[in-house]
Amino acid sequence: MTPPGDRRRRRDRLILTPEHVPIRLSPAGLGSRFLALLTDVTIVLGTLSIVSLALRAIFSPGVAEAFVTTASFVLFVGYPIFFELRHQGRTPGKRAFGLRVVDGRGLPIRLEQSFLRNIVRTLDFLPLFYGLGGLVSLFDRDRRRLGDIVADTLVVHERLPLRPQGEIRLERRFNALRTPSALRRIRQRVDLEERELLLTLCMRADRLEPSARYDLMEEVGTYYRQRLEIDAPHLSNENLVRDLTAALYNVGEG
Numbered sequence: 001m002t003p004p005g006d007r008r009r010r011r012d013r014l015i016l017t018p019e020h021v022p023i024r025l026s027p028a029g030l031g032s033r034f035l036a037l038l039t040d041v042t043i044v045l046g047t048l049s050i051v052s053l054a055l056r057a058i059f060s061p062g063v064a065e066a067f068v069t070t071a072s073f074v075l076f077v078g079y080p081i082f083f084e085l086r087h088q089g090r091t092p093g094k095r096a097f098g099l100r101v102v103d104g105r106g107l108p109i110r111l112e113q114s115f116l117r118n119i120v121r122t123l124d125f126l127p128l129f130y131g132l133g134g135l136v137s138l139f140d141r142d143r144r145r146l147g148d149i150v151a152d153t154l155v156v157h158e159r160l161p162l163r164p165q166g167e168i169r170l171e172r173r174f175n176a177l178r179t180p181s182a183l184r185r186i187r188q189r190v191d192l193e194e195r196e197l198l199l200t201l202c203m204r205a206d207r208l209e210p211s212a213r214y215d216l217m218e219e220v221g222t223y224y225r226q227r228l229e230i231d232a233p234h235l236s237n238e239n240l241v242r243d244l245t246a247a248l249y250n251v252g253e254g
Contacts, residue, residue, distance in 0.1 A: 013106075013142060013154065025106050026157040027142040030134060032097045033155055037130070039093030044075050051075075077118050084114045088191050094155070104152040106193055113151040120147035158192065177230065177240075177247045185228050186247055198245045205238075217241055 013025045051071050056064045083091040089100035089109050101117070103109055124133025124145045133145035142154055177186065190198075201220065205213055221237025224230070224244055232240065 025102070025154060027144075028099045028155045028157055029143060030137060032099060032157075033143075034130070036091070036093035036097045036099055039096055040080065040091050041093075043092060044079050048072055048075055077115075077121075080118050080121075081111075081114045084109055085111060098158045099155055100158055101148075101153050101155050102193075104154055106154075108191065109153055113153050117147035117151035117153050120150050121145075123147075177232075177243045182228075182230070183247060186244065189228060190224075190244075190248060195245075195248050198241065199249065202242055202245045214238075 013027065048068075048071060052064075052068045055067045055071070058064070059067065080091050084101055087095070089102055094100055101109055101114075103113060121133070124130055124136070124147055126132045130145075133147070136146045136149070137143045140149065142148075144154060148154060177183070198220075201216070205217070208216065217238040221240045225232075225237070225240060228244075230240065235243070
């Protein structure tokens with residue numbers, strides 16, 4: 001009999017980044033997704049009931065019903081879109097069960113993808129609670145519902161990032177990114193897959209050809225210098241990448 005861990009690993013999706021670093025994504029199963037959905041639906045219904053009571057107390061029955069219908073659509077569609085975009089693919093339900101939605105290549109989900117997957121959710125609900133969506137996911141290798149297939153998204157298990165092992169030259173004597181404001185930006189804007197990519201890059205850097213290493217560090221360093229608004233002109237891009245990785249993994253903090 002094949003162990004469950006081996007079966008899950010065979011279902012994993014292996015993504016090769018432009019820097020040729022492999023990232024393994026583990027698609028979430030129907031059980032955990034269903035529990036996450038129930039949590040989110042409970043939150044939305046609770047919010048909607050409060051809004052509905054307030055509207056019926058203020059407006060006449062006909063006007064109140066029109067507003068309630070509009071509020072229902074906004075909440076059921078807008079709620080997941082808001083959280084998926086603002087919280088790295090995690091609604092409160094997904095966060096509770098260790099799930100997140102990502103782009104099919106493992107990148108953060110985009111607005112148009114989130115909108116599309118949540119609009120198509122109305123089809124996934126047919127004919128009864130997630131009947132079509134559940135059926136489609138049973139036959140899809142990555143356990144995607146119809147909305148995920150159309151939007152090219154994937155619901156995955158959160159994984160703990162790799163921890164540095166052995167002698168990894170991450171830390172230098174002075175780390176310019178250790179200030180509270182810089183650390184806050186770094187930990188809010190760099191997700192788990194990016195952390196793993198940065199760690200892998202630092203671990204393998206010394207094995208690269210000097211020219212390839214320089215070009216790669218320049219590209220990655222420039223990207224994060226702009227994205228994280230790092231004002232450190234004295235810091236080379238390679239040292240920025242190493243300092244950033246050290247800050248993310250708390251290397252050198254005693």
